[in-house]
Amino acid sequence: METFFLRGSSLSSIPSSSLNHRSTFRSNNRRPCLRAQQSDGSATDIPPGEFKVRNSQEEIAATQGIRIRRRPPTGPPLHYVGPFEFRLQNEGNTPRNILEEIVWNKDTEVAQMRGKKPLYTLKKAVDMAPPPRDFIAALKASYLRTEMPALIAEVKKASPSRGVLREDFDPVEIAKAYEKGGAACLSVLTDAKYFQGSFENLEAIRNAGVTCPILCKEFIVDAWQLYYARAKGADAVLLIAAILPDLDIKYMAKICKLIGLTPLVEVHDENEMDRVLEIDGIQLIGINNRNLETFEVDISNTKKLLEGERGEKIKQKDIIVVGESGLCTPADVAYVQEAGVKAILVGESIVKQKDPTTGIAELFGKDISAA
Numbered sequence: 466m467e468t469f470f471l472r473g474s475s476l477s478s479i480p481s482s483s484l485n486h487r488s489t490f491r492s493n494n495r496r497p498c499l500r501a502q503q504s505d506g507s508a509t510d511i512p513p514g515e516f517k518v519r520n521s522q523e524e525i526a527a528t529q530g531i532r533i534r535r536r537p538p539t540g541p542p543l544h545y546v547g548p549f550e551f552r553l554q555n556e557g558n559t560p561r562n563i564l565e566e567i568v569w570n571k572d573t574e575v576a577q578m579r580g581k582k583p584l585y586t587l588k589k590a591v592d593m594a595p596p597p598r599d600f601i602a603a604l605k606a607s608y609l610r611t612e613m614p615a616l617i618a619e620v621k622k623a624s625p626s627r628g629v630l631r632e633d634f635d636p637v638e639i640a641k642a643y644e645k646g647g648a649a650c651l652s653v654l655t656d657a658k659y660f661q662g663s664f665e666n667l668e669a670i671r672n673a674g675v676t677c678p679i680l681c682k683e684f685i686v687d688a689w690q691l692y693y694a695r696a697k698g699a700d701a702v703l704l705i706a707a708i709l710p711d712l713d714i715k716y717m718a719k720i721c722k723l724i725g726l727t728p729l730v731e732v733h734d735e736n737e738m739d740r741v742l743e744i745d746g747i748q749l750i751g752i753n754n755r756n757l758e759t760f761e762v763d764i765s766n767t768k769k770l771l772e773g774e775r776g777e778k779i780k781q782k783d784i785i786v787v788g789e790s791g792l793c794t795p796a797d798v799a800y801v802q803e804a805g806v807k808a809i810l811v812g813e814s815i816v817k818q819k820d821p822t823t824g825i826a827e828l829f830g831k832d833i834s835a836a
């Protein structure tokens with residue numbers, strides 16, 4: 466059985482050894498020492514080497530400017546309730562912001578799901594899944610057809626920053642309305658806790674005959690999730706540079722290629738953009754105008770990150786840039802198009818409309834449907 470704290474990341478699985486039940490911490494002068502409690506009540510120290518592996522992963526992330534910690538540094542977070550658990554709040558088990566909270570939750574959630582569906586069963590499901598469709602080709606075809614940014618329309622019920630966006634939420638109906646309105650691709654939120662999404666929604670849309678390729682909108686922290694998304698019918702996945710170190714992005718992009726998923730790598734500042742531009746083979750970059758740590762939205766972020774040398778490099782590498790979040794009006798669409806994006810990712814402003822099909826026409830200021 467694995468302990469919460471020792472579970473490996475996508476890159477290096479730390480052997481779970483014979484540790485049982487729960488982990489507690491002793492502090493010494495320099496850094497906390499991890500102890501694991503056995504079922505008979507005795508305690509074992511975890512060899513310093515193992516502790517260090519995890520620590521050095523955080524250190525590598527920090528050198529790349531990543532502020533989000535993959536796991537609580539002083540043990541399970543407050544929301545983790547095991548047998549006889551109680552926990553005192555301290556800096557090391559309290560997330561610093563909403564993105565960190567989501568990541569910590571996701572880490573626990575994925576560990577539980579992985580336990581129920583280990584990779585070898587998932588790989589079989591991947592083989593049975595409906596074949597992947599070309600996400601990038603769909604974006605390019607739409608751009609050529611409309612001469613406006615291709616729309617990735619988001620099926621989103623709620624968000625932590627905006628609450629519930631739509632009460633009468635029928636994901637398949639919304640997806641069909643988007644397709645009718647001229648969306649090139651769809652984005653389907655699958656996180657349940659913060660966005661009220663689900664993989665059932667994604668699967669239902671995929672099985673309802675909607676032909677737009679589908680982006681699985683998740684917080685990916687473990688390569689297992691890539692296989693899961695593909696097994697459920699996703700054609701693309703989101704990789705968030707604010708939470709994934711370079712090596713994870715490279716590794717996950719390779720797995721995506723292997724199983725036919727298109728990775729959309731999301732950045733929200735210059736540092737993240739520069740990191741991603743150094744990674745070979747990334748064809749799709751999303752610029753999020755919403756800071757996931759503070760929820761601030763500023764669409765000039767898209768323009769800022771495409772100026773000067775960065776814009777040149779993007780052109781040279783033939784990367785498609787997606788402008789994400791906070792786009793509501795034809796003027797917003799024109800602004801990000803002028804900045805250089807060939808696609809946009811839009812949720813709130815269209816999902817809120819009574820008829821999402823006309824919501825799309827209003828967003829673009831004209832009918833962009835193929836009909």
Ligand SMILES: O=P(O)(O)OC[C@@H](O)[C@@H](O)c1c[nH]c2ccccc12
Nearest residue numbers: 753789790791792810811812813814
């Ligand atoms: O609803 P908006 O403001 O149009 O934004 C859509 C999309 O960009 C946003 O949902 C998003 C962008 N990146 C994310 C990462 C996780 C969850 C959600 C997101």
